[in-house]
Amino acid sequence: MVHHVHAGRLVHTYSIIARDERTGEIGIGVQSHWFSVGTDVPWALAGLGAVVTQSFTNPAFGPEGLRLLSDGRSPKEAVETMVSNDEGRDFRQLALMDARGNAHAYTGRRCVAEAGHLCGDNYSVQANMMLNDSVWGAMADSFESSDGPIAERIMNSLEAAERAGGDVRGRQSAALVVVRGKSTGKIWRDRVVDLRVDDHREPLKELNRLLRVHRAYESMNAGDAAMEKGDMPSALEHYSQAETLYPENEEMVFWFAVGLANNGRFEESVPHFEQAFARNAHWKLMVPRLLPNGLLRMSQEQLRLLLGR
Numbered sequence: 001m002v003h004h005v006h007a008g009r010l011v012h013t014y015s016i017i018a019r020d021e022r023t024g025e026i027g028i029g030v031q032s033h034w035f036s037v038g039t040d041v042p043w044a045l046a047g048l049g050a051v052v053t054q055s056f057t058n059p060a061f062g063p064e065g066l067r068l069l070s071d072g073r074s075p076k077e078a079v080e081t082m083v084s085n086d087e088g089r090d091f092r093q094l095a096l097m098d099a100r101g102n103a104h105a106y107t108g109r110r111c112v113a114e115a116g117h118l119c120g121d122n123y124s125v126q127a128n129m130m131l132n133d134s135v136w137g138a139m140a141d142s143f144e145s146s147d148g149p150i151a152e153r154i155m156n157s158l159e160a161a162e163r164a165g166g167d168v169r170g171r172q173s174a175a176l177v178v179v180r181g182k183s184t185g186k187i188w189r190d191r192v193v194d195l196r197v198d199d200h201r202e203p204l205k206e207l208n209r210l211l212r213v214h215r216a217y218e219s220m221n222a223g224d225a226a227m228e229k230g231d232m233p234s235a236l237e238h239y240s241q242a243e244t245l246y247p248e249n250e251e252m253v254f255w256f257a258v259g260l261a262n263n264g265r266f267e268e269s270v271p272h273f274e275q276a277f278a279r280n281a282h283w284k285l286m287v288p289r290l291l292p293n294g295l296l297r298m299s300q301e302q303l304r305l306l307l308g309r
Contacts, residue, residue, distance in 0.1 A: 013030055014030070014158070014167065019150070028042035028176070031172055031204055033170045038177075043061075044179045061123070095119075095125075097123075120140060132168070155211060159208075161223075171202070174200075238259075240259065250279035258295070
């Protein structure tokens, strides 16, 4: 298949593909002064690998790169195959990583300066149309010196790129995707982080905020699962963590209050319930609805005290 130079959008950007050695998770982070960069640039599949296609981006490289990996090609072989069939190769920037963390990247000789890439153990960083030629090196240094969950390490790398100068045009959109190291066979469970900021004056700050919200809802989901099993101490722990991560959300406050009440700490729960009620009076309607199915354990007298009846 021959790819022509104008196959996709002109997405000048910086990005990182990275793998967590402990979990096998693979993630992609990307930022650009272009609308909705997450639509075309990042491609990832659990248990297989990831692709980024940028500069004069060719979205067909995403599924094609994953197909080549699934056929047993190495990232280097896959990149060379796609580039050799591409009439617009001189304008492309492309990177692939397999499930073992092997990476290979390509920067066309006519990509807009400053442009370049670096590949290391479990990562590849690439950038074009940057303010200076230190951006991708700063991303690599950040990743190599960081620790923790892969999504947060990727965020740190993106922020390092911005501190080093970033896109010469400024900033507009960003995206963060993380997939499991091994596929569950259920695509909706394999993508553990999927966040996009399509149009924002400070896309990385907004992406970082969304990642914090995502972590809060992970804790909420874990609390809900514990509630289903009747494990109220675990539910309280998870709801407390969610409220700490996202205190401005009244739902986090409400379910933390539920967790307190379910653990025999009614008096402690009351201020949290009242805080949720003050933000959104409809939470008062929820309280009695949770009693019949056992999601909230509270006596009728406590219910009257709480609702002011």
